[in-house]
Amino acid sequence: MTTTGELPRYLEIQRDLQERIASGDWHPGHRIPSEHELQRTYRCSRMTVNKALSALANAGLIVRRRRSGSAVAAPKSQQSVLEIPDIKAEVAAMGEPYRFEVLSSDKRKANAQDARRLGIAAGAPVLALSVLHRAADAPYAMEERLINLAVVPSASTETFEESPPGTWLLALIPWTDAEHVIRAEAADARLAGLLDIKRNAACLIVERRTWQAGRAVTWARLSYPGERRQLVSRFSPSNGVGREIVW
Numbered sequence: 001m002t003t004t005g006e007l008p009r010y011l012e013i014q015r016d017l018q019e020r021i022a023s024g025d026w027h028p029g030h031r032i033p034s035e036h037e038l039q040r041t042y043r044c045s046r047m048t049v050n051k052a053l054s055a056l057a058n059a060g061l062i063v064r065r066r067r068s069g070s071a072v073a074a075p076k077s078q079q080s081v082l083e084i085p086d087i088k089a090e091v092a093a094m095g096e097p098y099r100f101e102v103l104s105s106d107k108r109k110a111n112a113q114d115a116r117r118l119g120i121a122a123g124a125p126v127l128a129l130s131v132l133h134r135a136a137d138a139p140y141a142m143e144e145r146l147i148n149l150a151v152v153p154s155a156s157t158e159t160f161e162e163s164p165p166g167t168w169l170l171a172l173i174p175w176t177d178a179e180h181v182i183r184a185e186a187a188d189a190r191l192a193g194l195l196d197i198k199r200n201a202a203c204l205i206v207e208r209r210t211w212q213a214g215r216a217v218t219w220a221r222l223s224y225p226g227e228r229r230q231l232v233s234r235f236s237p238s239n240g241v242g243r244e245i246v247w
C-alpha cells in the first residue's frame with residue numbers, strides 16, 4: 001500500500017489503486033473491491049473512498065456501475081473512435097501471416113533523449129525496444145519504443161515472446177490520452193536495410209505517445225515503407241473526432 005503522509009487521503013488511495021492497474025495486477029475487467037471493502041482496508045470514510053473512485057472513473061481507468069460495482073476499464077483502443085492501431089491486428093486483417101522480431105531490448109536509466117520523448121526526468125527507469133514487424137515474411141514496419149517502467153514495472157520482466165510490445169501494452173494498460181505526430185522521412189541506410197527498401201526512399205513515420213491519467217506510459221516511432229502505406233482519417237463535424245487507419 002502506497003502512502004506518503006503528505007497527500008490527501010483520497011489521493012493516496014487513488015494512487016495505490018492506479019498502481020495496481022498500471023502494474024497489471026488488476027487487468028481490464030477485474031472487479032474493484034466494494035466501497036465497504038475499501039473502507040475497511042484503508043480505514044477511512046466512505047466519502048473518501050468515493051472521491052478516490054470518482055477520480056479514477058473520470059480518468060477513464062475504471063467503470064462504475066450502480067449495482068454491479070466498479071471494474072478496471074477496457075483499454076481505450078476498444079472504446080475510442082480515435083484508434084491506436086495494433087500492428088498484429090492490422091496484418092491479420094490483411095489476411096497475411098504475421099511475425100515479429102525483437103532486435104534489441106535495453107533496460108536503462110533514461111538519457112536526455114529518452115526523457116524528452118517520454119516527458120519524464122532523466123535517470124528514470126525505462127525499457128528501450130527495437131522491433132521489426134513482418135507480413136507474409138516481408139518487412140511491414142520498424143518500431144522503436146520506450147516504456148516508462150515507473151508506470152509499467154511488469155515490462156521489465158516481460159520477454160515479448162508471445163506478443164509484440166504494442167499489442168501487449170494495449171491489452172494491459174488502459175491509456176487515457178494519446179498524441180500522434182505523422183510525417184514523411186527518407187530512409188537512412190539502417191532503416192532501408194531493415195525494411196528492404198532503397199536508401200532515401202520515402203517512409204511514413206508515425207510517432208506516438210500515450211499517457212495514463214497524466215503519467216507517460218510509452219513513446220513509439222513506427223516506420224512504414226512509404227510506397228506501400230497511406231494514412232486515412234474520417235472526421236464528423238458533429239463530434240470533431242476521427243478514425244485513423246494506416247494502410
